[in-house]
Amino acid sequence: MEPLQRNKGLNYNTPTSQRRTFSKSYQLTMLMANSISLVWCVTYLSTDMSPQSGNLLGILLILTLVGNHTLTLMTGNSHFLDYAYLVLSMLTMIIVPILNTYASLDVNNLTSQSIVSISLIPLLLFLGMIISLTKINYQRRHSDHMVTLFNTKQPNHIKYILKRSLLFLLGLNLVIGVYLSYSLLDKNVSAGIFSIFIPQYSFFIGMYFLGLVVLILNLRNQKPLSNFFIGFVGFSVFLIFNLPMLIVPFHLQNAEEDYTAVFGPTNDSIPNQFMDVPFSIPEYIFGTPSDNFILNENITFYRGTEGVDLGLQLAFDAYLPPTNQQNLPGNNSVLIRIHGGGWTVGDKGAANFSQVNKYFASQGYVVFDVQYGLANKEKFIESAPVPASRIGEFSIDDMVRHIGIFTNYLVENNDEYNANLDSVFISGGSAGGQLANSVGLAIASERYTELFHSALTVRGLIPLYPANGLATNIGINGSKELVNPILLVNENSPPALVYQGTHDKIVDPIVASTFKTTYRKESNNQAALIMMPFGTHASDIYFPSYYNRVFIYYMERFMYQFK
Structure with a gap:
């Protein structure tokens, strides 16, 4: 009788062995990805890495962080590590954008970065390496066991109740995520104050909900149909929140076309200090560091002694170029920044997104962050604190006049700032954007010489979501031209x-x-509008976002071109 021989034409790999092979390969891949990402992160944070290499790191980092979530679903003997990673990941996605923003807005944080938020991402990568190693070691010691994606052990009664309660709370959280993701897509769906933050922080929010849904799946026993549904919903929420980042290439193309169609190419004679790329993934995650600048805070330029101004006290902050650097692109040109707040709240400093001031001061501009009187109408944000010395029966004309008082102060005290008054740019957001337009166009028109010093020459306007003509909607009056500055536009208006x-x-x-x-x-082709997809009001709060950073990229080129 002939011995049995293996038929080489048959495939003896069982589904279980195939899953085991895939699992091992995936775990090894994630070990390598976490290791490389960790080394690359340390290199990025400690050296001057090129923007192109930085964005490659960013892509790898994102893929690794996403892949680690799948890694936690694989069979192993240390569920504590899986849960610890997911909880830490969710907390990281909340903490990092908050601390990055706080550091960015903090006037006295000279670096504009948070050590805590910088440390959390490498910690996740290190933990991902540990989980990869434990999974590989478990599979090596249990090579004859079936590889599963979910925990199959039945908990005791008390643990069961606690687990069900936790799953209920996590499920409610996921439902909220579904609603918030819908609000991102449909601008008519309100998410309250969160509408401001969702688009610019959407990557972090998406990663939070990815961690949430994987944590739910980790806590559930094997229930293929319902697990598939939960996973589908969670992954859909993750993808929707990542739309603003996924469309960045198209957004950048549109921004480039919008800018160059009006002002021409942006790549000629660009100074070394400028941003090399419009968007940086590592900066979005770790924050954008500020270069050197000099800060002089709370300089009073006006005390009202009569009439509507009685008791009014106004100040400004001056952000000056570093004294130890020469040939900076700003060349001491002036940037006046006017805060928003519905003409009823707001302030210089953090409320006016101060990292913008830090950035342009480090580029060689003399930046002034200026206060003006606020109207005593219903506050735009009811909870916003406003000192009594800033409030009065002020019209738009009064607010414009207050900024005009600052221009007179600047001319009279320019020996302290060495500012180039022949090269002035005016910028602001919302109500500040309306006032920036009114002030800039009024100066350029030469019809308001009683308000503004003639020594200033406005070279450009940079309004962000300007509230032109809207002040009267909330009962704040003024002359038609200053309330709605489009009436001041003519063929000679500044770019x-x-x-x-x-x-x-x-x-x-x-x-x-x-x-x-x-x-x-008005036969003036010197106005470019850059639209930000999914962007809401004040969507420029987060300095390194795909909204603000892209705009700063063109703003610095615009100012350099027209200074």
């Missing part, structure tokens, strides 16, 4: 670079579009 979010529900995008078209109607 304008405008920022506007497509999903702004406070200032309709048609306002910014009308501002641009008014320039054209």
